[in-house]
Amino acid sequence: xxxxxxxxxxxxxxxxxxxxxxxxxxxxxxxxxxxxxxxxxxxxxxxxxxxxxxxxxxxxxxxxxxxxxxxxxxxxxxxxxxxxxxxxxxxxxxxxxxxxxxxxxxxxxxxxxxxxxxxxxxxxxxxxxxxxxxxxxxxxxxxxxxxxxxxxxxxxxxxxxxxxxxxxxxxxxxxxxxxxxxxxx
Amino acid sequence: xxxxxxxxxxxxxxxxxxxxxxxxxxxxxxxxxxxxxxxxxxxxxxxxxxxxxxxxxxxxxxxxxxxxxxxxxxxxxxxxxxxxxxxxxxxxxxxxxxxxxxxxxxxxxxxxxxxxxxxxxxxxxxxxxxxxxxxxxxxxxxxxxxxxxxxxxxxxxxxxxxxxxxxxxxxxxxxxxxxxxxxxxxxxxxxxxxxxxxx
Numbered sequence: 001x002x003x004x005x006x007x008x009x010x011x012x013x014x015x016x017x018x019x020x021x022x023x024x025x026x027x028x029x030x031x032x033x034x035x036x037x038x039x040x041x042x043x044x045x046x047x048x049x050x051x052x053x054x055x056x057x058x059x060x061x062x063x064x065x066x067x068x069x070x071x072x073x074x075x076x077x078x079x080x081x082x083x084x085x086x087x088x089x090x091x092x093x094x095x096x097x098x099x100x101x102x103x104x105x106x107x108x109x110x111x112x113x114x115x116x117x118x119x120x121x122x123x124x125x126x127x128x129x130x131x132x133x134x135x136x137x138x139x140x141x142x143x144x145x146x147x148x149x150x151x152x153x154x155x156x157x158x159x160x161x162x163x164x165x166x167x168x169x170x171x172x173x174x175x176x177x178x179x180x181x182x183x184x185x
Numbered sequence: 186x187x188x189x190x191x192x193x194x195x196x197x198x199x200x201x202x203x204x205x206x207x208x209x210x211x212x213x214x215x216x217x218x219x220x221x222x223x224x225x226x227x228x229x230x231x232x233x234x235x236x237x238x239x240x241x242x243x244x245x246x247x248x249x250x251x252x253x254x255x256x257x258x259x260x261x262x263x264x265x266x267x268x269x270x271x272x273x274x275x276x277x278x279x280x281x282x283x284x285x286x287x288x289x290x291x292x293x294x295x296x297x298x299x300x301x302x303x304x305x306x307x308x309x310x311x312x313x314x315x316x317x318x319x320x321x322x323x324x325x326x327x328x329x330x331x332x333x334x335x336x337x338x339x340x341x342x343x344x345x346x347x348x349x350x351x352x353x354x355x356x357x358x359x360x361x362x363x364x365x366x367x368x369x370x371x372x373x374x375x376x377x378x379x380x381x382x383x384x
Contacts, residue, residue: 007214015214016249020256021263023219026207028264029191030200035277042341048197053316055201060208060320073212077318078310080325088308089332091300096333097340099297102312103221103305104257106298111261113273116290123298130299131306142307150325165322176197185197 024108033108035100035117042097047176047183054176058169065158065165075152083145192267208317215249218321220314221257222305224250304333 007015027033032049040046067073096102101109101120109117154164195203211219227250265271276286277293305311308329310318318326 010247012215012249013247013252016252017256017259019211019214019219019249020253020258021260022256023207023211023253024257024260024262025264025267026200026203026260027257028261029195029268030197030204031195032200033261039341042338044338051197052200052204055198056204056208057201057316057319059202059205060317061322063205063209064212064320064322067209067213073209074216075321076212076217077321077323077326078217078314080309080323080329082325082328084307084309085325085328086332088304088306089329090304090336091307092304092312092329092333093336093338094340095297095300095304096312096337097344098293098300101294101297101301103301104311104313107221107254107257108261108264111258112265113271114277115273115275116277116294119291119294120298120301123295123300124302125298126295127299127302131302135306138307150323150328152322153324153327154322176201180197 024111027104027108028112033102033105035105035109035114038096038100038105042100044183046185047179048185050179050183051176051185054172058172058176061165061169062158069158075155077152080150081143082148082150083142085150087142192269194268205320208320211317212321218314218317219253220311220317221254222309222311222314223248224254227251 030052031037032052037046037048041049064073068075092102099120101117103120103124106117106120156163158165208218211217227248262271276290301312308315308325310326310329312333315323315326315329319330
């Protein structure tokens with residue numbers, strides 16, 4: 001898959017490294033990869049993660065429309081299915097409640113000296129062959145429950161009253177501002 | 186150039202806006218949203234082949250996803266150093282080496298990683314990959330994020346989240362320090378009021 005720039009071969013790897021440095025720096029500075037920040041968010045003790053993620057989603061949804069209109073980006077989403085996303089979300093919620101970490105959060109934590117996050121990757125490595133082994137069971141069960149792919153829920157124009165993105169982004173921003181005044185950061 | 190922006194703590198709003206711009210940059214550069222899923226699949230397949238064949242005579246396919254993982258580590262290190270939050274911690278913030286934290290850290294970490302692997306396998310993308318795809322109005326991404334957030338909050342509230350703001354994070358220690366100062370100030374104000382009442 002290529003972007004509008006169509007970067008060739010080895011240059012793409014180098015650009016990937018530099019982009020990763022920017023992305024890692026932003027994630028570390030935003031504080032949303034910290035285990036304590038995530039756990040405080042889940043227990044409604046802190047608004048940092050909520051404000052950051054909600055603002056990112058609202059701004060990202062709006063920016064995506066304008067950049068797509070300017071032909072700088074195209075709609076590219078991976079395959080996702082109803083039951084896979086639902087059950088996967090439950091498992092991810094369990095992992096998040098238990099550890100306060102995501103794969104990217106664990107990587108950033110290790111970079112920040114939190115060596116305990118290595119055990120998160122050990123768990124991922126241990127589970128990978130197990131998941132591969134039950135893949136045939138998943139093919140006959142979860143993946144059969146719905147074969148309709150979930151795509152983008154709106155691809156029309158931004159300035160249209162029927163555009164749900166306006167209401168979702170507005171709601172996210174209102175919620176983020178409300179949490180700023182009601183919860184500590 | 187004002188370097189304070191890079192050294193100071195970011196608010197949720199500024200962090201969110203910068204994060205959204207980073208997502209759009211990824212879409213512009215690579216044609217897809219950034220996530221660890223693909224890079225980890227490449228590296229885990231390489232490790233599996235190395236174990237199966239018992240040799241490392243060729244490098245893993247070096248695509249931008251692998252470069253992303255390398256860059257994330259370097260950028261994360263730079264970010265935590267710039268914030269002054271770099272600290273070696275071998276146990277999570279719930280306790281030190283003599284408080285039973287060794288077993289808890291190892292078991293919780295391994296179990297959490299295993300659950301997350303199942304989640305990524307079922308859903309098809311990683312957590313931050315879905316957060317980025319949600320900006321493209323992906324229904325699957327929004328469903329995953331909503332279910333994950335609600336279930337994680339429910340699990341935390343029902344089973345207890347442990348000490349979130351522990352000594353390991355500067356946020357936690359700053360909050361504890363502020364609480365102590367507020368308590369002291371309230372006590373001294375109460376004392377002065379008492380003296381005024383007596384008069």
